[in-house]
Amino acid sequence: MALPGSSRRQPTNRGLVSHCTHHHIAVFLLTFFSYSLLHASRKTFSNVKVSISSQWTPSCLNSTALELRPYELWNSSHLFPNAEEATLFLGTLDTIFLFSYAVGLFVSGIVGDRLNLRWVLSFGMCSSALVVFFFGTLTEWLHFYNKWFYCCLWIVNGLLQSTGWPCVVAVMGNWFGKAGRGFVFGLWSACASVGNILGAFLASCVLKYGYEYAFLVTASVQFAGGVIVFFGLLTSPKEVGLPELGADEEGSVEEDANRPLMGDADVDDDDRNYSIQAADTDSQPKAIGFFQACCLPGVILYSLAYACLKLVNYSFFFWLPFYLSNNFGWKEAEADQLSIWYDVGGIVGGTIQGLISDVLQKRAPVLAMSLLFAVGSLFGYSRSPNSKPINAVIMTITGFFIGGPSNMISSAISADLGRQDLVRGSSEALATVTGIVDGTGSIGAAVGQYLVSLIQENLGWMWVFYFFILMTSSTILFISPLIVREIRLLLHERHLRMLAE
Amino acid sequence: MAEPPGPPRGRSAPLGAAPGHGRSRPGGTGAGAERRARSWAAGTLLLLLLLPPGDAGGEMCGSCPGPLRNGSVVARYCASRAGAESRGRCCLDPGPPRRLLGLDLSNCSLHSLPAAFAEAAPVVVLDLTENPLAALPNSSFLGFTNLQSLAVPLELECPGGSSAWQEVAEHGSSRLCHGQRNPCNSSGELAWLCPENAACAPDGPGFTQCLCASPFHGYKCLREGAFPVLPFCTILGAVTAALSLLLWGTQRRKAKAP
Numbered sequence: 001m002a003l004p005g006s007s008r009r010q011p012t013n014r015g016l017v018s019h020c021t022h023h024h025i026a027v028f029l030l031t032f033f034s035y036s037l038l039h040a041s042r043k044t045f046s047n048v049k050v051s052i053s054s055q056w057t058p059s060c061l062n063s064t065a066l067e068l069r070p071y072e073l074w075n076s077s078h079l080f081p082n083a084e085e086a087t088l089f090l091g092t093l094d095t096i097f098l099f100s101y102a103v104g105l106f107v108s109g110i111v112g113d114r115l116n117l118r119w120v121l122s123f124g125m126c127s128s129a130l131v132v133f134f135f136g137t138l139t140e141w142l143h144f145y146n147k148w149f150y151c152c153l154w155i156v157n158g159l160l161q162s163t164g165w166p167c168v169v170a171v172m173g174n175w176f177g178k179a180g181r182g183f184v185f186g187l188w189s190a191c192a193s194v195g196n197i198l199g200a201f202l203a204s205c206v207l208k209y210g211y212e213y214a215f216l217v218t219a220s221v222q223f224a225g226g227v228i229v230f231f232g233l234l235t236s237p238k239e240v241g242l243p244e245l246g247a248d249e250e251g252s253v254e255e256d257a258n259r260p261l262m263g264d265a266d267v268d269d270d271d272r273n274y275s276i277q278a279a280d281t282d283s284q285p286k287a288i289g290f291f292q293a294c295c296l297p298g299v300i301l302y303s304l305a306y307a308c309l310k311l312v313n314y315s316f317f318f319w320l321p322f323y324l325s326n327n328f329g330w331k332e333a334e335a336d337q338l339s340i341w342y343d344v345g346g347i348v349g350g351t352i353q354g355l356i357s358d359v360l361q362k363r364a365p366v367l368a369m370s371l372l373f374a375v376g377s378l379f380g381y382s383r384s385p386n387s388k389p390i391n392a393v394i395m396t397i398t399g400f401f402i403g404g405p406s407n408m409i410s411s412a413i414s415a416d417l418g419r420q421d422l423v424r425g426s427s428e429a430l431a432t433v434t435g436i437v438d439g440t441g442s443i444g445a446a447v448g449q450y451l452v453s454l455i456q457e458n459l460g461w462m463w464v465f466y467f468f469i470l471m472t473s474s475t476i477l478f479i480s481p482l483i484v485r486e487i488r489l490l491l492h493e494r495h496l497r498m499l500a501e
Numbered sequence: 502m503a504e505p506p507g508p509p510r511g512r513s514a515p516l517g518a519a520p521g522h523g524r525s526r527p528g529g530t531g532a533g534a535e536r537r538a539r540s541w542a543a544g545t546l547l548l549l550l551l552l553p554p555g556d557a558g559g560e561m562c563g564s565c566p567g568p569l570r571n572g573s574v575v576a577r578y579c580a581s582r583a584g585a586e587s588r589g590r591c592c593l594d595p596g597p598p599r600r601l602l603g604l605d606l607s608n609c610s611l612h613s614l615p616a617a618f619a620e621a622a623p624v625v626v627l628d629l630t631e632n633p634l635a636a637l638p639n640s641s642f643l644g645f646t647n648l649q650s651l652a653v654p655l656e657l658e659c660p661g662g663s664s665a666w667q668e669v670a671e672h673g674s675s676r677l678c679h680g681q682r683n684p685c686n687s688s689g690e691l692a693w694l695c696p697e698n699a700a701c702a703p704d705g706p707g708f709t710q711c712l713c714a715s716p717f718h719g720y721k722c723l724r725e726g727a728f729p730v731l732p733f734c735t736i737l738g739a740v741t742a743a744l745s746l747l748l749w750g751t752q753r754r755k756a757k758a759p
Contacts, residue, residue, distance in 0.1 A: 230745075
């Protein structure tokens with residue numbers, strides 16, 4: 001996707017050093033923590049499941065005639081007859097959430113491109129915080145327990161939560177050019193994992209006061225985040241008069257002219273930049289249509305690839321602790337702690353692979369290499385011995401090769417796709433494209449959760465791993481046309497350079 | 502932000518005007534908070550309509566004609582207790598708060614216990630003699646934790662069996678059950694086994710209940726302590742305001758309208 005002649009500059013250095021104003025840092029942190037908070041409230045839900053299910057069920061102490069008194073204290077809650085059915089319902093809520101989240105992603109990307117990204121993101125955070133508050137806190141305070149009400153709220157929550165990802169990726173894509181994008185986005189992709197840790201921490205801190213307070217705290221913090229985003233987020237450099245980023249390499253003439261100013265841009269310089277740039281930013285770009293966005297080269301292929309890859313990635317998130325305690329008989333808390341290594345591998349993998357792809361200026365080949373290694377590491381992990389250190393090491397490697405590419409497609413590559421030459425200048429496509437890619441991925445993930453439980457029950461864990469290997473291979477298959485194209489471009493470039501010398 | 506306040510609900514609701522009798526009940530306060538918390542708005546409304554507030558078991562006092570019968574256990578108890586006064590068939594501590602101490606239902610031609618009998622749960626002394634009572638349902642005396650002297654017709658056993666009482670004596674045509682035992686202390690039965698965070702408490706003759714042990718409260722005693730609402734709101738509000746101002750000042754102040 002890069003222009004053949006674009007390699008004449010050292011992109012990584014420039015993109016990272018000379019571009020970095022305090023606005024960039026603020027945008028990086030704001031978007032990072034916005035998505036972290038959204039993810040934290042999701043994590044809270046999975047962390048309070050035990051408390052919720054005991055709130056919803058009567059106590060059945062060894063089911064003898066001996067009934068616990070007083071009745072109101074021990075048996076008055078009858079939403080579900082026992083904990084198993086409550087767990088089943090909570091699992092259903094998870095699935096409902098994933099599907100409505102996937103559907104929402106398609107919609108909110110389109111909305112995000114048409115309305116102000118800041119408004120959409122801030123609205124999404126605040127309203128989904130309110131829904132979480134209704135779901136977890138208000139129903140408990142009013143003692144209003146109703147299955148259908150819970151389902152409806154969780155569908156709405158999925159739709160509202162989905163505004164987050166397309167908006168934050170679009171904002172990040174506006175601020176960080178393709179040059180350093182792989183590295184910056186790789187680092188930035190840690191936001192989901194940070195959100196998980198934050199959610200688990202917040203929930204565990206206040207769970208003793210009652211599960212409703214776990215929801216209250218995460219919802220309040222998320223609401224506060226929405227308010228801060230509303231007051232503090234700059235959705236694009238042009239809002240403060242900084243030059244807008246070009247399609248894949250920044251418009252060189254405009255950019256070079258401004259470079260002296262940008263080098264040491266601080267508050268004083270903003271005014272000057274503002275006046276210089278004020279004239280040429282008044283043209284409001286038109287948003288791209290949904291089908292137009294689908295037809296952009298690479299969007300469909302990457303979406304399908306991401307559906308397969310996110311399936312594997314999310315299955316690891318959801319099933320890894322269960323697999324570890326089920327297959328090796330390790331304690332649940334230990335398994336939970338150990339499974340963090342997968343996240344760590346994913347963050348490191350995403351960052352390093354992003355950096356490599358920045359240097360190469362090609363993402364698909366890096367992705368393909370990583371996925372080939374992923375197949376190997378999956379095979380290795382399925383035969384991991386019953387030893388925690390060895391398992392943790394192989395898990396980290398697997399996370400490196402699966403989580404890394406997964407992070408890269410959902411963030412850096414989505415941003416590349418939404419800012420490619422074809423949509424340059426004339427239209428806004430970033431959020432729409434991100435929504436399409438991540439939405440397809442989420443559908444894959446939702447279907448995957450179901451398939452994994454099915455396969456595990458009927459065929460056993462080994463077949464789950466074979467299924468993962470199959471899905472990873474399909475990912476490679478889907479991006480292979482892109483690899484061929486990019487390698488051809490790479491060779492063509494080299495050929496041109498050799499001719500020039 | 503605290504749990505919604507509301508009058509207590511359920512079996513113990515009539516006790517509302519006549520709280521505990523000085524007997525120590527483990528986690529009693531927790532249970533009270535629990536009952537308040539468990540109050541449904543609708544249920545509360547219904548109870549408020551059904552029950553005259555502040556009249557502790559008052560309905561029972563007029564259920565049988567005449568005053569306290571001379572020589573009954575209730576009359577003796579009422580006379581021996583300073584400040585206690587009789588009203589109808591009741592012996593009351595005028596309070597405040599007003600408390601039902603004794604109830605004399607003897608010679609009332611009762612074939613079964615009156616429907617509102619549970620309202621008499623706070624009594625200390627109760628006389629049921631000279632009534633053609635059939636065997637009483639097992640749970641009749643559930644919640645009679647203060648009951649110290651109970652006189653029943655000779656045909657009937659003491660509720661909860663004689664093991665629930667310190668002393669069972671026969672006086673003519675009546676049987677006197679005296680001194681309720683605390684079933685939680687008896688190691689013979691497993692009834693006092695309570696779930697986590699809860700402790701056994703007596704709940705009438707031969708009955709136990711599980712109440713939340715301090716500082717636990719809430720449904721199934723799952724909650725511990727009170728959420729610091731004020732500090733949380735203050736800190737979160739302050740941080741939000743500060744960050745919003747800071748970011749607006751440094752980031753959005755000079756931003757153009759979208």
